[in-house]
Amino acid sequence: MALDPKALSGVAHLARLHLDPADTDALTERLNSILGMVDRLQEADVADVAPLAHPLDATQPLRDDTVSEADIREQVQPLAPATGDGCYLVPRVIE
Amino acid sequence: MPMHRKTLTELKAGLDAGDFSARELAEHFLARIDTLDPQLNSFISVTRDQALAQADAADQARAAGQAGLLNGLPIAHKDIFCTRGVRTSCGSRMLDNFISPYDATVVERMQAAGAVMLGKTNMDEFAMGSSNETSWYGPVKNPWDVARVPGGSSGGSAAAVAARLVPAATGTDTGGSIRQPAALTGITGLKPTYGRVSRWGMIAFASSLDQAGPMATSAADCALLLSAMSGHDPRDSTSVHQPVDDYSAALDQPLKGLRIGVPEEFFPATLDDRIASTTRAAMAELEKQGATLVSIRLPSVDLSVPAYYVIAPAEASSNLSRFDGVRYGYRCDDPQDLEDMYKRSRSEGFGAEVKRRILVGTYALSHGYYDAYYLRAQKVRRLISNDFARAFEQVDVIMGPTSPEQAFALGAKSDDPVTMYMADVFTIAVNLAGLPALSMPAGMIDGLPVGIQVIGNYFREGQILNVAHQFQQATDWHQQAPAFGEGA
Known part of the structure; x- marks a missing residue:
C-alpha cells in the first residue's frame, strides 16, 4: 500500500493539516518509506490472535456521578487566543 | 568532591548531615x-x-523536622509535565505560550516530597524523536561530544544529568525515550511498568505506551526517585492499584540464583561487535555475582518497530487533535474561516516529524486501512507480549543492549525518518508489552558511553534496580562523567 499525492491530500484534510504544495512530493516519498517499513507487519501470522489494545488487563474504573471539578474558567480562559464574555471566539461559522 | 559530582543519595546524606543547605545546593546547580x-x-x-x-x-521543613523523601534535592522536569504557573511547551511551537494552570501528579508528588525544581528540560517535540533534534527550541548537544546528539526524546533531561547540571530529572518513555538517551549519555534511566506512575498532567503522545520515570547517575538514585513518583492516582484511569515497593530497600539483595534471559534477537548479526561484547561483559560480571545466563527466544520482537509505528502514530493522531487553536496554544494569524484556522494553526504550530506521525496515524485509522494496519499491529502487539510472558516463565530478568549504536552526529539521521526509528529497535518491544526496563552505562567505545538494558516482569522495578545497583557496586561506569564543564 502506498500513498499518492491525491490520497495524501485526503488524509491531510482528515487530520486538519494544511499541506504546502511545494513539499507534497517529498512528504509523500517520506511517508511511503515509513509505510513500506510498516508493511513488514503483513509477514506476521496473526490468525486467531486477539488484538491487544492495552498492556494490562484493566477495566475502566467508575466513580460516582457527582460534580468533582470546580469552575476554573477564570484560570483557563486567559490561555485562549481569543475570548469574549466568557466564551471562546473563533471565526464566524454561520453567515 | 564538588556537590555536582555527588549522587542524589550522597546529596541527601549531605543535607541530612548539615554539610550544606538546600539553598546552597540549588544555587550551585543553577550557577552551573x-x-x-x-x-x-x-x-x-x-x-x-x-x-x-x-x-x-x-x-525550613528540615529545621522543623518535617523533611520529605526528596527534601531539598534539586531536580528538573521534562517539559512534557505540566507545571503550574510555568511554561509547559512539550518542545513545540504549539505550546510555546502555554502556562500550565495545574501541576502533573508526578510534579505534585515530587514537590510534596520536598524536591526543588530547577527548570524544565528540552525534548523532541511532543516526545516524537530519538535525537532531540525535533524540538522547536533547537537540538540538545551531548556533553560527551557536543557535535553529537544526546538521544531522545528525553534528551534534555539526559544531557543535563550527564553534564551534572542537575543530579536527577524526570523523563517519559513511549518507545525508548528514557532508556535510549540514558544510554547515549552514560546515565541510568528507568521506564516503569505501564500504569505504575500517573500520566495525569503528562502531555499525551501514545496513551497505551507512555510512562514516566526517573533519570539519574545511579540505580540507587532512580530507586529513590521512583518511590516518590509512583502510586495510584484516581485522576489517571490507567493508574494501577498495586502497592508501591520499597525500591531502595531491595537494592542490596545478593544476585545469587538470579536467572538472566539473553534473547538471540537482541544480538543480531548486524549489531556492532563492540556493543555486543560490552553487553556480554556486563552479563559476565553479573554471572560472577551468582547469576546464571539462559538463552531465550523472543521471535516476534523483530516486528516491534513496524507495530509501534502504526500504534503510536494512530494514538498520537487522536491525542493531538485537541490542538486546534481554540482553547490554548498557537493560533495562526488572520484565519479566513474556521477550517483555515484549524489547518493553518496546526500546520504552523507543529513541526515536520509531528505532522508526519499525525498523517501516518490518520491514514492507519482511516476507512479501508484500519484492519490492514491498526488491527494487525495490535495483534502483533499481542504476539510480542506473549513472547515476554513465555520468557518470564524461565527467567527473572532479560538483558541486552539498549541502543544499536552510541551517540550519533547531529544531523546524521534527521533527513531519514525510518533510519532514525531504528534507534529504538531494542527498546520498543518493552513499551508494547508494558514491562519495566532500565538502561545503565556498561562501557565506553571511542570515548562515548554504551548502555545496557535490564528488562523485568510486570511491577518488578525493585528487581531490575537491584540488578543494576549490584552491577554498579562492582563497576564504575556510572561514575564516569564527561570532561565537559569540569573547569566550571
Missing part, C-alpha cells in the same frame, strides 16, 4: 546551568526564583 547550558541547550526554562523559594521552604 547558567554557565554551561548555553553550550548544551538542555533546558527550555530555568525556574530560578521558584527553585530558591522551594529550597528555602525545604530548609
